[in-house]
Amino acid sequence: xxxxxxxxxxxxxxxxxxxxxxxxxxxxxxxxxxxxxxxxxxxxxxxxxxxxxxxxxxxxxxxxxxxxxxxxxxxxxxxxxxxxxxxxxxxxxxxxxxxxxxxxxxxxxxxxxxxxxxxxxxxxxxxxxxxxxxxxxxxxxxxxxxxxxxxxxxxxxxxxxxxxxxxxxxxxxxxxxxxxxxxxxxxxxxxxxxxxxxxxxxxxxxxxxxxxxxxxxxxxxxxxxxxxxxxxxxxxxxxxxxxxxxxxxxxxxxxxxxxxxxxxxxxxxxxxx
Amino acid sequence: xxxxxxxxxxxxxxxxxxxxxxxxxxxxxxxxxxxxxxxxxxxxxxxxxxxxxxxxxxxxxxxxxxxxxxxxxxxxxxxxxxxxxxxxxxxxxxxxxxxxxxxxxxxxxxxxxxxxxxxxxxxxxxxxxxxxxxxxxxxxxxxxxxxxxxxxxxxxxxxxxxxxxxxxxxxxxxxxxxxxxxxxxxxxxxxxxxxxxxxxxxxxxxxxxxxxxxxxxxxxxxxxxxxxxxxxxxxxxxxxxxxxxxxxxxxxxxxxxxxxxxxxxxxxxxxxxxxxxxxxx
Numbered sequence: 001x002x003x004x005x006x007x008x009x010x011x012x013x014x015x016x017x018x019x020x021x022x023x024x025x026x027x028x029x030x031x032x033x034x035x036x037x038x039x040x041x042x043x044x045x046x047x048x049x050x051x052x053x054x055x056x057x058x059x060x061x062x063x064x065x066x067x068x069x070x071x072x073x074x075x076x077x078x079x080x081x082x083x084x085x086x087x088x089x090x091x092x093x094x095x096x097x098x099x100x101x102x103x104x105x106x107x108x109x110x111x112x113x114x115x116x117x118x119x120x121x122x123x124x125x126x127x128x129x130x131x132x133x134x135x136x137x138x139x140x141x142x143x144x145x146x147x148x149x150x151x152x153x154x155x156x157x158x159x160x161x162x163x164x165x166x167x168x169x170x171x172x173x174x175x176x177x178x179x180x181x182x183x184x185x186x187x188x189x190x191x192x193x194x195x196x197x198x199x200x201x202x203x204x205x206x207x208x209x210x211x212x213x214x215x216x217x218x219x220x221x222x223x224x225x226x227x228x229x230x231x232x233x234x235x236x237x238x239x240x241x242x243x244x245x246x247x248x249x250x251x252x253x254x255x256x257x258x259x260x261x262x263x264x265x266x267x268x269x270x271x272x273x
Numbered sequence: 274x275x276x277x278x279x280x281x282x283x284x285x286x287x288x289x290x291x292x293x294x295x296x297x298x299x300x301x302x303x304x305x306x307x308x309x310x311x312x313x314x315x316x317x318x319x320x321x322x323x324x325x326x327x328x329x330x331x332x333x334x335x336x337x338x339x340x341x342x343x344x345x346x347x348x349x350x351x352x353x354x355x356x357x358x359x360x361x362x363x364x365x366x367x368x369x370x371x372x373x374x375x376x377x378x379x380x381x382x383x384x385x386x387x388x389x390x391x392x393x394x395x396x397x398x399x400x401x402x403x404x405x406x407x408x409x410x411x412x413x414x415x416x417x418x419x420x421x422x423x424x425x426x427x428x429x430x431x432x433x434x435x436x437x438x439x440x441x442x443x444x445x446x447x448x449x450x451x452x453x454x455x456x457x458x459x460x461x462x463x464x465x466x467x468x469x470x471x472x473x474x475x476x477x478x479x480x481x482x483x484x485x486x487x488x489x490x491x492x493x494x495x496x497x498x499x500x501x502x503x504x505x506x507x508x509x510x511x512x513x514x515x516x517x518x519x520x521x522x523x524x525x526x527x528x529x530x531x532x533x534x535x536x537x538x539x540x541x542x543x544x545x546x547x548x549x550x551x552x553x554x
Contacts, residue, residue, distance in 0.1 A: 143433075
């Protein structure tokens with residue numbers, strides 16, 4: 001594995017969870033694919049990491065760009081195809097530390113929306129085919145990048161750490177789009193849970209399966225690694241024991257009651273008469 | 274086109290979401306679910322002093338297309354820029370989930386989604402994003418059984434997480450008034466600078482994300498005039514084709530081969546991308 005001087009969190013956790021196993025060959029430097037065990041069984045771990053030499057200039061800080069979207073799709077579909085005839089499907093762990101989708105002219109012109117659709121479809125198809133898909137958020141999990149890499153998982157786990165962040169748009173751009181100042185946005189975020197940027201508020205929405213305290217999210221201790229590994233093993237068992245392959249497990253908590261009520265009402269009136 | 278034709282034509286774009294849904298379905302077959310009188314409004318906008326809308330900007334319309342069961346999900350671009358919050362997002366995701374369930378028990382319900390949306394409603398940020406992930410999941414589930422048709426007619430266009438939803442559809446219809454892209458122009462300019470993306474240069478924006486460019490780059494399946502009949506016919510024609518041999522979102526090899534041949538050091542030129550995708554996709 002290439003050793004950068006300063007590893008991203010995604011790269012750090014990927015290496016730690018896979019005991020520094022070799023990356024699968026044939027993928028670009030920004031998409032690391034590692035086949036390593038989970039709970040003693042073969043699994044595939046995938047992370048998007050910064051590549052300062054990325055040939056696309058707007059994709060050098062860990063963003064999900066065109067190539068990243070399509071390579072994620074390839075990494076996931078490779079496993080789905082390989083396990084097509086096997087009764088037990090391999091787990092896929094998305095290690096999530098993605099600052100954003102790539103913002104650029106090349107990206108829009110070449111259809112980055114389609115590339116991210118490629119990744120989202122691959123993860124969703126893997127889940128529907130019976131692959132346990134676990135999303136482990138160790139850093140930023142922003143917007144389109146999260147939709148492409150992790151949000152289709154059966155279970156989402158996040159580290160309880162100030163630098164872990166889930167949101168639809170960075171603060172500066174969100175303020176511009178909603179015609180507010182950053183200060184106003186922060187004041188609203190403090191009282192409107194879905195607008196908050198911190199992972200505690202995100203967990204309160206019921207979208208996480210587990211929020212996990214660690215000592216050092218940047219450089220995991222042995223204890224941190226044990227805790228996360230144990231949680232992944234539990235998530236795997238929980239998925240295997242669950243007949244549902246959809247995302248309905250995210251609808252349980254009060255802040256999302258409208259999401260549930262809308263579905264219940266739709267079901268009640270779906271059939272005519 | 275002569276003036277007779279122009280006068281005969283009925284604009285689709287001038288219709289609101291409810292009338293668009295009615296126009297897509299077989300005449301007289303529409304039944305709206307969770308209509309505005311049920312008042313499922315956003316619980317989050319009111320807390321921020323933003324006026325709510327009784328349908329939260331999404332119309333769920335059941336009915337028939339070509340005599341077969343169908344559901345049309347129409348986003349109202351005139352309310353909050355067509356942005357998706359918790360309620361509107363749940364209406365779309367929930368309806369798609371029920372359509373997939375129908376198919377599992379032998380009822381061949383198909384879905385048409387009318388995208389006029391800037392993506393996540395930032396006042397409901399993480400709940401909009403969560404709903405969009407659920408919409409993605411439901412499209413991928415449903416399209417295993419029946420084609421899911423996307424239409425982006427304009428004038429809002431289709432952006433953000435919902436552009437990814439458009440990319441998941443079995444077929445995508447655009448007009449010349451449509452734009453389709455992941456990031457809105459103002460956001461790209463904010464993040465990458467005006468040299469990279471000048472959000473006020475309208476001809477440039479249309480040359481990159483406009484309906485014609487998307488169609489000629491094979492990222493859309495039909496490029497139509499703004500005409501109700503043309504859109505109705507196109508929906509029926511595409512549904513009759515059945516599922517595509519492979520969904521566009523599943524063609525990573527072809528896209529990766531195209532991207533490998535692209536000189537990423539140069540700034541992107543729309544004509545070069547048309548040529549590359551015409552050949553490679």
